[in-house]
Amino acid sequence: MKLADLYARPGLTLSVEFFPPKTDKGEENLFREIEIIKRLKPAFCSVTYGAGGSTREKTVDLVDRIHRECGLEVMCHLTVVGQSKDDARAVLKKLKKKGIQNLLALGGDPPQGMTDWKPHADGFHYAVELVREAKTLGGFSIAVAGFPEVHPRAESRSSDLKFLKEKVDAGAVAVITQLFFDNADFYRFAEDLRNLGVTVPIVPGILPVLSAPQVRRFTTLCCSKIPPRLESALAKVENNDDAAVEVGIEYATEQCEDLIKSGVPGIHFYSLNKSHSLQAICKNLGL
Numbered sequence: 001m002k003l004a005d006l007y008a009r010p011g012l013t014l015s016v017e018f019f020p021p022k023t024d025k026g027e028e029n030l031f032r033e034i035e036i037i038k039r040l041k042p043a044f045c046s047v048t049y050g051a052g053g054s055t056r057e058k059t060v061d062l063v064d065r066i067h068r069e070c071g072l073e074v075m076c077h078l079t080v081v082g083q084s085k086d087d088a089r090a091v092l093k094k095l096k097k098k099g100i101q102n103l104l105a106l107g108g109d110p111p112q113g114m115t116d117w118k119p120h121a122d123g124f125h126y127a128v129e130l131v132r133e134a135k136t137l138g139g140f141s142i143a144v145a146g147f148p149e150v151h152p153r154a155e156s157r158s159s160d161l162k163f164l165k166e167k168v169d170a171g172a173v174a175v176i177t178q179l180f181f182d183n184a185d186f187y188r189f190a191e192d193l194r195n196l197g198v199t200v201p202i203v204p205g206i207l208p209v210l211s212a213p214q215v216r217r218f219t220t221l222c223c224s225k226i227p228p229r230l231e232s233a234l235a236k237v238e239n240n241d242d243a244a245v246e247v248g249i250e251y252a253t254e255q256c257e258d259l260i261k262s263g264v265p266g267i268h269f270y271s272l273n274k275s276h277s278l279q280a281i282c283k284n285l286g287l
Contacts, residue, residue: 015266018271019272067099075102084122106144131171145175149185181226207252207272249281
């Protein structure tokens with residue numbers, strides 16, 4: 001089922017993001033976690049593409065396997081970074097051949113540590129070009145990313161919102177946000193998009209904390225902030241990952257409760273390939 005149809009259904013649309021494991025053992029573990037997560041009845045899952053398109057083949061193969069073996073709708077991430085237009089078109093054609101209908105079109109991150117990154121000489125430069133390409137090929141339902149606290153490489157907040165609207169106007173049917181920990185940032189972001197005339201679902205992306213150092217690393221990379229209340233809680237569990245997981249469950253539950261009351265169309269969980277926190281949060285929410 002396509003994203004547009006999934007979000008058109010009544011009720012809250014849950015979705016879960018995975019990343020391609022680096023080893024066969026990691027992949028075995030992921031599929032065990034997926035079987036547990038399936039009990040939560042997510043509408044779909046997504047699979048990341050890796051910085052610089054580094055997991056291209058692995059991502060497509062994993063998307064195909066989840067779709068075939070797990071009975072889940074899958075949204076494949078696809079970035080413009082690190083590949084030519086022909087490479088991107090080949091991925092789109094491969095996905096279409098395998099019956100994958102859902103796509104998250106992204107600009108993408110340069111390879112880690114690369115400070116002087118430049119677009120591929122024969123590649124797309126922006127995610128909006130990827131949206132248009134997928135629309136031209138046909139058969140895809142396309143989501144794009146939104147940044148409640150502004151894209152790290154944006155010139156300004158207003159330009160960031162304008163470019164996001166351009167992607168929706170090009171054919172994107174949903175906006176799924178980057179992680180955030182202050183719901184006020186999401187509400188402001190959604191209101192600004194609505195004021196620009198964006199009418200597609202705007203879906204909050206929620207990261208359940210698994211460790212204090214990890215979440216600090218993530219927020220630094222995507223230029224998100226950690227609110228004082230969460231920072232205070234993390235400081236108490238700096239070297240205790242088990243306790244940090246419990247902090248993450250409690251905080252994410254509160255975030256989701258507030259977001260659901262506000263009428264969001266769905267919640268997109270950044271699972272980090274783990275099921276425990278998602279199970280606990282959904283239980284707390286009565287889902």
